[in-house]
Amino acid sequence: MPDGDSRDLYAILGVPRSASQEEIKKAYRKLVRKHHPDANPGDSESEARFKSINLAYEILQDPQKRARYDQFGTIGDAPPGGGPFGGGFEPFGDIFGDLFGSVFGGGRREARGPLRGQDLEMTIRISLEEAFRGIGREISIPRLEKCDRCGGSGAEPGTEVKSCPYCGGSGQVEREQRTPFGTFVSVGQCSECGGSGKKIESGCRNCGASGKVRAKHRVDVKIPPGVDTGTRLRVAGEGGEGSDGGPPGDLFLAIKVESHPSFERDRDDLHTRVILKYPQAVLGGSVEVASIEGTEKVEISPGTQGGKAIRIKGKGMPRLKGSGRGDLYAHVVIDVPQSLTERERALMEGLAREMDVEVQSAGLIDRIRQIFS
Template sequence: MKEDFYDILGINKNASAAEIKKAYRKKAIEYHPDKNPGDKTAEEKFKKAAEAYEVLSDPNKKARYDQYGHQAFEGGGFGGGGMNMEDIFSQFGDIFGGAFGGGGGFSGFSGFGGGGRRTVKGSNLRIRVKLTLEEIANGVEKKIKVKRKKQAQGTTYKTCTTCNGAGQVTRVQNTILGRMQTSAPCSTCGGAGQIIDKKPANADAQGMLATEETVSIKIPAGVVDGMQLKVSGKGNDAPGNGIAGDLLVAIEEKPHPSLQREGDNLHYDLYISFSEAALGASKEIDTVTGKVRIKIEPGVQSGKILRLRNKGIPSINGYGTGDLLVHVNVWTPKSLSKEQKEFFEKMSADDHFKPNPEKEDKSFFEKVKDMFS
């Protein structure tokens, strides 16, 4: 089971943005690679702290995490190894301040603030996947055709002549305070330390080809509309020896013809006739696992709610399955024949047809209160 992000940073859910940042900085400095050279356990804790901060420092991500937990980012690479060191230092390097000589990276480690070549990552791709309520309830594997850029075969690279493969260019300036040395990513190679040597004629300027690939996406049961999943490495390729970007998958829920979703619960409006309400009936209704038949007891009242346990949507957090709430509505005919009118006129004076609610026949407001409690 994945470790709770709040536990990783040692804070509670009510922590402010400043407290979250302070807690992350403390953990990051404690497990920083410069302080723990060669310690894989410290490196893993360093990554986990960064992953926790990436979510909790973003109000939208934090809200989704508070509601759905780790499942909100299923396949999203959070909570264990999803971020590499390049991601961490490029996004959060400023948080370390001057704790490590003013730089966010490893001392002498190629790829970070210490002045070495950085790893280039390809751009991310975004798609939207529409799911039926049945697919959401049961989980589904979708095979989607994705247009992505891949490195063309035959493309070769050589050391960048501007930075000599370092990925950064160092400049020394004379100022009134003395000689100042600054470093910046090489503008020629973008910090990769390599430039294209040869490429096929049909490749673009970066040695890439536009391709179409079928990607398999496993979608867990219980996802919600607007949730975003991530398939690592299925975005655009990066030049040279870089790493591919990610495929971001936005979930869109299709409307169901007869079922309405409310969290993990489902609602179904069942309409019955006067005679069915008085005599009882057996009715077939829709569920996300197929049709089921339910029994309507004689004398059922309009507004009665029948609860079918575990016939709703599985919780994305693994907290069980919601229910299906069947709302019974007695249909009143809008036109009557002469014989029907005579029957109801005759029955209007009958005591059996006069309203006589019992204690178990709750009012509308009581039913609404029960639904939200």
């Protein structure tokens, strides 16, 4: 067993962490009888196990060594660097878990390592006009942030954070599994500390020992012109905070453009309606069509049919990818008047006679109603 090993000595001897010296001795004697190389000639596995048992016993039978192991979770009498506080390590320069993790934990510490923060996604609702112009918006994102009270350690200020004695601060434990094909060692998250490698004596009152608190994180985001429902924008580095020095995650904005009373959108094109009076449709003329940015003057050719789409080039939405703009389509609706002045009615009836179409002439009561309406 090399220095810096953080295998669970209690597990090797098969005793609980609370075992008395007497129980440890008893367990050791039993195991030694079972795994002694003399009792298992030629079994190299048994030999290795026998060595582990001896080493575990050597540490745990000595109250001083045991206490040290309980505290730091490792055996390191002479770890690389010349001792826990010798060599080039800055004493207490970092939280305990990291310091001891790197001193004792060997390469295993890296497997946990700094963790990148979570990616967050948020739906942003904007109007069609905002999608047209593009907007800057301050949004507030609920996320977990480092607790101010404990600085993220999870420990109540003034209390100690120790290396998890179960895993030795590595956050991971090895489990040996003996099978007919050999002994397999699997590495799993330490259940004692949940993989943090730390043992908190007294949890922080503000964050409940988690080291993180729910906070509203404010971010100014820029939403470019041309976004549409379904557009996903990435705001780098504004996601959840990383842990153990890891980088933050990203924030994704899922855009939802609200429907508009006057315009329908089809990718970069906009569609609207233009209402023509009967004579305008028949004789042609110039009308104003509402666009997303104001009004456009459009020439109507004589004999324009209802339902015709008049294309107004370049007056649609800006293209999010690429340059330029889509088109605006004005769909013609012929306005059929629902009430007429007496003179209009007379003219219409004259027109009907001229065109030789049979129309319903208004009765006297209808005419009176027309006059007083």
